[in-house]
Amino acid sequence: MHKSQRLIQLMMVINAKKNVTVRELADEFGLSARTISRDLQDLSEIGFPIYSVQGRGGGYRLLQERMLPPIAFLESEAVAMFFAFQSLQYFGSLPFEDGMTSALLKFYHYLPDDVRRQIDRLQNKIVIWSPHRSMSSANLKTLLQAIMLQKVVTIRYSSAAEVTERDIQPIGIYASQGYWYCPAYCFLRKTYRLFRADRILFASLNESISFREDVDQRSVFDWDAPEKNRLEKITLVVNITSKGCKKIESNGWFDDTVDSNEDGSGTVRAVIPKKDLDFYVEMIWGLGQEAKIIEPVEAVNYIKQKIEMLRQQYV
Structure with missing residues (x-):
């Protein structure tokens, strides 16, 4: 077995066991303790997260975060991964932010020079934008x-x-x-x-x-x-202009509830929990004159109250 193959297998064994001795590894691989010790030293030097434990019951232990063995990516797969990471850059916070940054640098570093130049030319040309929200x-x-x-x-x-x-x-x-x-x-x-x-x-x-x-x-x-299935339901009916229909396409809350007309306008018929009526009406309010609520009467009155409050503000 070539040394490179042996090192990969060593990584896999240590990942699985997390705590091993040189003698255990020597017996498993049929090698001398000296050879295994050199291999472990080589793994440590390339960044594999193990450390030695001295004394009785000692050996080598894996740090909390394991390292995966090398994975062969096609050039197109590496580029796809790079842009998948890049697509998250405008989020205010990510649960895996540190890992994403280091992985991104690794992908970029090991790409061929010509591919890196192609990626560099696309910087700030492809963006998946998300509103920036600050959080921990x-x-x-x-x-x-x-x-x-x-x-x-x-x-x-x-x-x-x-x-x-x-x-x-x-x-x-x-x-x-x-x-x-x-x-x-x-x-x-x-x-x-x-x-x-x-x-x-x-x-x-x-x-x-x-x-x-x-x-x-x-x-x-x-x-x-x-x-939700146990909650009291109510049907919200809204007539929407063609412009309004285009606006709510990106909303997501009214998917599969719009009956479209030939001219692009439509009617929303959404069965919703009654307790959430105000929430849905607020979204319709955002469409302004591009929407008119037909029923229920509670929703119509809610809109009338908002209009009156707004009118009084400009008296």
Whole structure:
């Protein structure tokens, strides 16, 4: 076996065991302890995260973060990965920010010179823009760790009304309009809640509370589906001009609810939880004269009140 192949296999074995002795490795590979010691020294010099432990029961141990063995990428795959990372650059914060930056530098460094020149020419030419929102990347990382390690998190959360400390079990995290959101089971309220990550003032893993498997079965797509199905529903009907229809295409909240006409205009018929009516009407309000609410009467009255308040402001 070539030395390069042996070093890769050593990495894989140590990744799997995390704690090994030179003798164990020598027996497994059929080599002398001296050869294994030299190989371990070579791995350490190229940055493989192991350290030696002296004394009885000593050996070599892997640092907390493991290193993957070399992965062969096609040139086109490396370029695709580079731009996948670049597409996240305008987020105010990321749960894996440090790792993304170092990985990006590695991809760029090992690309052929001609490909790097091509990428350099595309700088500031391809951008996936997101509104910049300031928040703690450390808190995002803690939420992500809790999901991966199946742990509960203690947070201090600032809502519109108060700051509370509560224990939550995150279901997932997702980004929308530059904000990060975390649907989770709240042990304080004993129900599911949606938390905005920038309002989390502090977050730490909590080992004292048992992880719930039933919560883990949910995803960011259906985290509150059972509860929503039990809520009282109401039908929101809105006539929208062709210009208004184009505006709500990027909204996402009215997907599959628009009946389109030949001239591009349409009618929204959305069955929504009654308690969320104000939220949806506020989105319709943003369309201005491009939309007219037909029903329910509560939504029409809500718009009339907003118009009257606005009119009084300019008296």
